[in-house]
Amino acid sequence: MPFLTQNAWLPAFFPLLAGTLIFILAAFQRKANQAAIGISITGVLLAFVASLGLLGARFADSGHALQGSLRWLTAGQTEIAMGWSVDNLTAMMLVVVTFISLLVQIYSAEYMSHEEGIPRYYGALSLFTFSMLLLVLADNLLVLYMGWELVGVCSYLLIGFFTFKPEAAAAAKKAFLVNRIGDFGFLLGILILFYMTGSLQFSVVTEAVAAGKLPGALLALAGILLFCGPIGKSAQFPLHVWLPDAMEGPTPVSALIHAATMVAAGVYMVAKLMPLFAQATSPLFGSFLVLDAIAWIGGITALLAAAIAVTQTDIKRVLAYSTVSQLGFMMMALGMYQATTEAGHLQIIPLGYTAGLFHLMTHAFFKAMLFLCSGSVIHAVHSNDMRVMGGLRKFLPVTALACLIGTASISGFPFLTAGFWSKDEILLAMWEAHSPLFGLAALAAVLTAFYMFRLYFMTFEGSYRGELAPEQIHDSGWLMKGPLVILAIPSLLAGFVGTPWTPPAFHIHSFLHFSPVGHEATGHAVATHTGLNPVVLGVSLFVFLVGLGLAWAMYGSDKPALAPQALAERFAPLHKASLNRFYFDELYLLFIRWVVMGFARISAFFDKYILDGLLVNGVGLFTIGSSETLKYLQSGRIAYYALSVVSILVVLLLAFLKLGFGKVGM
Numbered sequence: 001m002p003f004l005t006q007n008a009w010l011p012a013f014f015p016l017l018a019g020t021l022i023f024i025l026a027a028f029q030r031k032a033n034q035a036a037i038g039i040s041i042t043g044v045l046l047a048f049v050a051s052l053g054l055l056g057a058r059f060a061d062s063g064h065a066l067q068g069s070l071r072w073l074t075a076g077q078t079e080i081a082m083g084w085s086v087d088n089l090t091a092m093m094l095v096v097v098t099f100i101s102l103l104v105q106i107y108s109a110e111y112m113s114h115e116e117g118i119p120r121y122y123g124a125l126s127l128f129t130f131s132m133l134l135l136v137l138a139d140n141l142l143v144l145y146m147g148w149e150l151v152g153v154c155s156y157l158l159i160g161f162f163t164f165k166p167e168a169a170a171a172a173k174k175a176f177l178v179n180r181i182g183d184f185g186f187l188l189g190i191l192i193l194f195y196m197t198g199s200l201q202f203s204v205v206t207e208a209v210a211a212g213k214l215p216g217a218l219l220a221l222a223g224i225l226l227f228c229g230p231i232g233k234s235a236q237f238p239l240h241v242w243l244p245d246a247m248e249g250p251t252p253v254s255a256l257i258h259a260a261t262m263v264a265a266g267v268y269m270v271a272k273l274m275p276l277f278a279q280a281t282s283p284l285f286g287s288f289l290v291l292d293a294i295a296w297i298g299g300i301t302a303l304l305a306a307a308i309a310v311t312q313t314d315i316k317r318v319l320a321y322s323t324v325s326q327l328g329f330m331m332m333a334l335g336m337y338q339a340t341t342e343a344g345h346l347q348i349i350p351l352g353y354t355a356g357l358f359h360l361m362t363h364a365f366f367k368a369m370l371f372l373c374s375g376s377v378i379h380a381v382h383s384n385d386m387r388v389m390g391g392l393r394k395f396l397p398v399t400a401l402a403c404l405i406g407t408a409s410i411s412g413f414p415f416l417t418a419g420f421w422s423k424d425e426i427l428l429a430m431w432e433a434h435s436p437l438f439g440l441a442a443l444a445a446v447l448t449a450f451y452m453f454r455l456y457f458m459t460f461e462g463s464y465r466g467e468l469a470p471e472q473i474h475d476s477g478w479l480m481k482g483p484l485v486i487l488a489i490p491s492l493l494a495g496f497v498g499t500p501w502t503p504p505a506f507h508i509h510s511f512l513h514f515s516p517v518g519h520e521a522t523g524h525a526v527a528t529h530t531g532l533n534p535v536v537l538g539v540s541l542f543v544f545l546v547g548l549g550l551a552w553a554m555y556g557s558d559k560p561a562l563a564p565q566a567l568a569e570r571f572a573p574l575h576k577a578s579l580n581r582f583y584f585d586e587l588y589l590l591f592i593r594w595v596v597m598g599f600a601r602i603s604a605f606f607d608k609y610i611l612d613g614l615l616v617n618g619v620g621l622f623t624i625g626s627s628e629t630l631k632y633l634q635s636g637r638i639a640y641y642a643l644s645v646v647s648i649l650v651v652l653l654l655a656f657l658k659l660g661f662g663k664v665g666m
Contacts, residue, residue: 003595004053008086011047011054015101018043019126026119033118037109040122044102051094057089057209059511065090068137069492085202086141088511089357093136093268094359098261101129104485107372107430108252110479121161121250125341132261132588137267141190141200144272147228148186148265151178155262159249171248178242182232189225192218193276215280223280223290226273234266234327237301241584243324247316249541251375254316258323259368267330267360270294271353273354274514278348285410293351295335299437299444302328307449309590310454311568311578314384315374318455319367322410325444326363330356332441333426336433352429353514359422362409363493365389366419369487373399376476376484377459381466386455390462395473400460402484407456409491411449412544418495420451420540425498428536442543449547457555 005012022036029035057066069083086094105125112121131154135147147488152175160172194200198210199385208214214222230236235243243263270277280290305324312318333352340347376399377392378384395399409419423445425434430438464470475481552564553561568575577583 004050005066005086006068008054009084009137011050011098012130012137014043014050014244015040015126015133016132019645022119022126026123033555036119036122037105038644040126041102041105041109042077043126044098044105045131047129048095048098048102050090051098054086055091055095058086058088081140082143083139083201084137084143086137087267089271090136092357092361093264093514096364097129097132097136097260097264098445100364103127103486104368104372105253106255106377107255107480107483108250108663110477111252111375112250115250115629117161119157124154124157124161125253125256126339128158128218128256128261132386134264135265139202140200141193141205143271143500145187145190148233149183151233151265152176152183155246155257158253159246161249161253164207165248168248171242171245175242175246178239179232182228182230182239185225185337186212186232187229189222192222194624195312198394204543206273209279215520219276220280220289221471222275224293227270227277227290227294230266231297232266233269234263235301236266236297236331237304238327238584240301240305240324241581241588241634244320244581247314247320251371251378255319255368255371255375258320258371259364263323263327264360264364267334267356270331270334271357274334274350274353275412277567278350278514291335291337291348291523293335295332295435295437298328298333298335299440300328301325301407301446302332303440303447304328306444306451308578308581310447311453311575312451312510313386313457315336315386315389315459316371316384316437318386318451319370319374322370322448322452323367325448326359326367326410329423329426329441329444330359330363332356332437333359333429336435338433344440348515351433354421354423354509355429357512358425358498358508359419362418362422362491364407365487365494366409366417366491369484369491370401370410372480372484372487373406374401379476380473380479381468382594383466383468386458389459389464390464390466393472393659395462395470396460396475398481399425399476401458402488403460405491407452409495410453411547412445412540413454414541414544415493418491418493420544421495421498424532424536424540427540429535431533431536442539445543446547449544453548453551457466457551457558461556491579505574 004628018039021039022032023103025035054066063086067085069081074081105122108125110122111119113602115121116142128151131147131415132151133147135144135151138144138147149534156172156176159170162168164598193205196214197205199205202474209219231470234238243258246257277294279288284626301663303324305321305328309318309321309325312321333356334350336350336355338349338350338351341351343523374384376396381389382397383389404415409417414476427438427441427445430441466473496502497506497511502508550562554564554567578587
């Protein structure tokens with residue numbers, strides 16, 4: 001154990017080594033499928049074991065974080081180090097990322113068995129896992145930003161893995177470009193912090209913030225710019241448009257992106273920099289600007305994505321919008337706070353810090369399982385369209401049961417699922433913060449239960465509606481079903497680390513709680529939420545039952561009590577807007593066509609006719625014209641020289657006479 005704690009970078013090293021070996025092997029041996037699979041799974045398995053060891057070390061001693069660094073670059077007196085730090089949040093994320101990645105890679109061994117480019121796929125998966133682990137382990141903003149950008153590059157490679165599909169190539173480019181918008185703001189925020197503090201170390205930056213050394217307005221600007229990164233990476237409004245299209249990649253990749261890697265990076269970063277966000281305010285505004293922005297953007301995202309998901313018919317697209325919505329819930333939780341005064345100083349207590357991270361963990365388990373379930377369904381019926389499914393429970397019993405568990409968990413099935421406890425924590429944080437977002441979150445929760453049970457009923461219940469003959473529908477093998485069974489366990493039980501009956505030493509509020517800047521987390525703080533709030537519990541039960549009831553009434557049988565088509569016709573404008581994703585893609589295309597391209601045309605006109613034409617070419621033409629005029633002064637003919645001399649003398653004489661007469665006249 002001492003070796004592991006002194007070398008806490010090992011979880012990231014194993015996937016990096018595996019990915020490198022796979023690409024080297026593929027360069028010399030084109031048919032290296034089984035070797036690539038074995039190397040990749042071994043690498044992430046070792047990373048998972050190392051992560052479990054670090055998590056155990058944190059439980060044994062939750063005091064000071066495990067830290068270390070390697071000198072990377074030295075320029076004069078400036079030294080740049082590749083540093084790592086493992087606190088409780090990092091240890092939890094290491095386990096979640098490596099656990100989900102391991103199961104996704106095992107699942108992929110069967111799911112991708114008939115595809116070309118297996119070494120390229122597994123090499124990219126290993127590097128994807130490494131990039132996320134590098135981001136999680138970083139002890140400074142530079143290393144975090146490196147991992148952040150590598151996650152984006154790897155997602156581009158994996159989303160566009162099917163190079164023969166134009167849709168996949170377009171989705172990969174869209175994901176890459178949309179994320180560049182958020183990442184540009186993120187980079188500007190990092191540069192502002194470096195300018196103000198002279199360091200990129202998390203500890204130095206947060207201590208400078210706590211000491212009040214940074215101007216309020218500039219700190220608020222840095223906080224907003226930093227949050228631009230999570231808006232892109234975690235697909236928050238208005239940069240949410242890339243994530244649903246990312247489903248064009250292989251389904252196991254979707255499971256990894258949506259559960260434990262790319263989209264989780266934004267939530268993790270907000271939690272990591274919470275000491276900064278909690279203090280980032282501006283005298284121009286009366287509230288804590290950045291936390292309010294985080295909460296409201298999360299709330300809008302949660303409701304907007306849920307409203308879109310209720311009409312989608314592509315099973316992966318429904319799950320994609322559910323991810324966007326759940327990430328909105330996490331951001332809402334992280335943005336909840338309570339302002340108190342202690343010893344004459346204003347102190348901000350983030351009420352939803354633990355709740356947001358708790359939901360991040362539980363969501364990783366049931367969302368990975370749901371995406372892998374969708375992969376099994378698509379593998380069986382060769383279609384993503386839920387309208388041609390139905391009645392698949394008798395053909396895919398294990399997949400159906402796993403999907404039901406995942407649906408119940410994300411919908412908040414009372415008491416027995418992980419999603420219930422984590423979502424209840426989020427609602428409780430909003431209730432204690434007296435936030436108007438509580439009602440918005442409750443409405444989004446109703447829609448969540450509705451569209452998820454709609455997905456389950458349309459896919460697994462009722463009569464089979466597909467064109468594929470029933471005898472041709474085949475169940476998956478155990479390499480695909482095994483990960484579903486394993487993921488079902490934490491989807492049910494992971495929530496019990498947050499119940500009122502959990503021993504304090506193992507309670508999520510003891511392990512993951514926000515510590516004020518300058519105070520080391522002991523890991524043994526008393527949980528702030530030790531019981532169930534009856535109002536919040538009642539709301540949770542009500543929204544679940546309403547969502548489930550509506551889904552059952554509309555999709556629970558072949559002869560529903562409420563006909564979906566009739567309701568769609570009655571609310572045609574709203575239904576059409578939801579079906580077309582509220583036209584965000586079209587609005588962005590119009591913006592690009594009229595604003596961006598219009599600005600480009602104006603810039604081209606200015607460059608061609610003003611800069612290049614009037615200035616560059618104008619100066620050149622003036623020089624040529626002047627030269628043509630003046631060249632006659634040096635013609636080489638004596639007659640021209642004599643004429644010039646006489647002309648100059650005449651002009652001088654006339655001037656002299658005029659000046660002379662003027663003086664006499666005076």
